[in-house]
Amino acid sequence: MSKLNKDSVLGTFVIIVTFCLVCSVLVSSAVVALDPFKTAAVANDRQVNILKVSGFEVKGSVAKTFKEHIESHLIDVETGSLADDVVPASQIEGYNFASLAKKPDSSVKIPKDRDVAGILSRAKYMPVYFAKDENGKVARVILPFYGQALWSTVYGYVALSPVDANTILGVTFYSHGETPGLGGEIDNPRWQALWVDKKLTNENGEYKFHIVKNAADKNHEIDALSGATLTSVGVDKTAAFWLGDAYKPFLEKLSKGEIIVNE
Amino acid sequence: MSKGPSLKEIFLTPIIANNPVMIQILGICSSLAVTSSMKTAFVMGLSVTAVCSLANLAISIVRNYIPNSVRIIAQMTVIASLVILVDQILKAFAYDLSKQLSVYVGLIITNCIVMGRTEGFALKSAPLPSLLDGLGNGLGYMLVLCVVATIRELFGAGTWFGMTVLESVNNGGWYVPCGLLVMPPCSFFLLGLLIWGVKSFRKDLQEPLEYDTHREDY
Numbered sequence: 001m002s003k004l005n006k007d008s009v010l011g012t013f014v015i016i017v018t019f020c021l022v023c024s025v026l027v028s029s030a031v032v033a034l035d036p037f038k039t040a041a042v043a044n045d046r047q048v049n050i051l052k053v054s055g056f057e058v059k060g061s062v063a064k065t066f067k068e069h070i071e072s073h074l075i076d077v078e079t080g081s082l083a084d085d086v087v088p089a090s091q092i093e094g095y096n097f098a099s100l101a102k103k104p105d106s107s108v109k110i111p112k113d114r115d116v117a118g119i120l121s122r123a124k125y126m127p128v129y130f131a132k133d134e135n136g137k138v139a140r141v142i143l144p145f146y147g148q149a150l151w152s153t154v155y156g157y158v159a160l161s162p163v164d165a166n167t168i169l170g171v172t173f174y175s176h177g178e179t180p181g182l183g184g185e186i187d188n189p190r191w192q193a194l195w196v197d198k199k200l201t202n203e204n205g206e207y208k209f210h211i212v213k214n215a216a217d218k219n220h221e222i223d224a225l226s227g228a229t230l231t232s233v234g235v236d237k238t239a240a241f242w243l244g245d246a247y248k249p250f251l252e253k254l255s256k257g258e259i260i261v262n263e
Numbered sequence: 264m265s266k267g268p269s270l271k272e273i274f275l276t277p278i279i280a281n282n283p284v285m286i287q288i289l290g291i292c293s294s295l296a297v298t299s300s301m302k303t304a305f306v307m308g309l310s311v312t313a314v315c316s317l318a319n320l321a322i323s324i325v326r327n328y329i330p331n332s333v334r335i336i337a338q339m340t341v342i343a344s345l346v347i348l349v350d351q352i353l354k355a356f357a358y359d360l361s362k363q364l365s366v367y368v369g370l371i372i373t374n375c376i377v378m379g380r381t382e383g384f385a386l387k388s389a390p391l392p393s394l395l396d397g398l399g400n401g402l403g404y405m406l407v408l409c410v411v412a413t414i415r416e417l418f419g420a421g422t423w424f425g426m427t428v429l430e431s432v433n434n435g436g437w438y439v440p441c442g443l444l445v446m447p448p449c450s451f452f453l454l455g456l457l458i459w460g461v462k463s464f465r466k467d468l469q470e471p472l473e474y475d476t477h478r479e480d481y
Contacts, residue, residue, distance in 0.1 A: 012330040037355035
């Protein structure tokens with residue numbers, strides 16, 4: 001075979017096709033080979049964040065501690081009851097509510113007047129995590145929540161007391177794109193500590209938990225972040241939507257003792 | 264190439280004397296976006312260095328087979344593949360950082376430095392010098408990123424690599440962080456100051472004026 005002229009039409013064609021084939025094989029095999037690591041990294045990230053608000057320290061590996069203390073369930077947001085049978089048990093823990101919220105058959109549009117968190121639609125089902133102590137007693141109920149802040153959607157977990165389904169026991173944010181040092185201070189443990197022991201509602205069951213400037217109501221209000229008013233407002237409304245509206249049926253059932261998770 | 268620069272020169276010039284960011288003013292966009300903290304800047308620098316040197320090496324190896332009319336496309340293919348590789352590796356082994364870097368790793372594809380080196384150097388040089396050239400340029404980029412990020416993180420958040428250096432007020436310390444430093448425009452100012460500093464120090468890097476204000480007809 002005579003030498004292929006690289007600048008001829010045929011030569012160009014052959015060389016570029018070869019090029020693309022080699023590159024695509026490289027890329028796709030790397031993606032496939034790395035997939036288990038990526039899945040593990042995502043799961044590990046989620047478990048670390050859930051354990052952060054669970055009140056349990058990581059002993060040994062993250063996965064082991066998670067398995068010992070955390071039980072994942074799915075709830076039907078509308079009714080507030082458990083709905084574990086919707087998906088296979090293995091998919092509950094990593095139930096991807098954020099992407100399912102965008103698909104019409106697995107989501108519910110939020111009416112404009114209720115959509116204070118600015119998320120347009122939510123998944124029909126949401127995962128909840130029950131943190132159990134050594135004796136199998138539920139110590140905390142951990143709920144995911146998310147909403148629009150200043151630049152980005154902020155994702156977090158809030159831990160509530162299972163006794164009254166009203167007292168906040170911990171909060172963490174696991175994904176956001178707020179300005180580091182200003183809105184990004186929602187990650188600051190000192191600020192997150194302010195959330196602890198605040199009540200969601202007052203004696204009459206009205207939602208009162210708010211993030212405000214110069215918090216006065218010691219039972220329900222916490223100070224906003226200085227220099228990050230819009231992020232604070234966004235987080236406040238996110239909490240208001242989920243804890244004061246969307247999760248209300250679930251929290252009511254939880255406080256009445258109607259949610260029973262098997263030991 | 265009969266009498267070109269030595270390998271050492273090829274490697275060292277782009278780090279300061281012909282720094283891609285400071286002197287050639289390339290790759291500015293990403294250097295502004297990821298320099299609010301040292302960790303992201305460092306990892307971004309490493310990623311660009313890896314992509315730049317490997318792309319240079321790969322292009323240089325096949326340089327005699329690349330058809331002239333589609334050479335840019337061929338380079339893009341190689342660079343894009345490498346960037347996807349780097350992105351996947353970060354997602355698998357440094358998930359937290361890859362979340363913070365988000366789209367910017369993918370945007371290395373459009374980083375002018377990488378493309379500039381493959382087109383300007385690797386296409387007409389042997390593999391070894393190309394590899395060194397890519398490494399040098401990547402490290403030059405990383406150097407600028409780290410300098411800017413050090414200033415921004417230290418004075419904007421009071422930390423360095425996430426370690427507390429100046430205890431900030433938010434954490435119960437005394438230091439009031441400078442809010443401007445964490446905003447993206449600030450890296451423009453810092454980069455400008457950096458270029459000014461380097462060019463005042465090294466007079467040989469100053470460009471001649473493009474105009475002369477004393478000219479009669481001006």
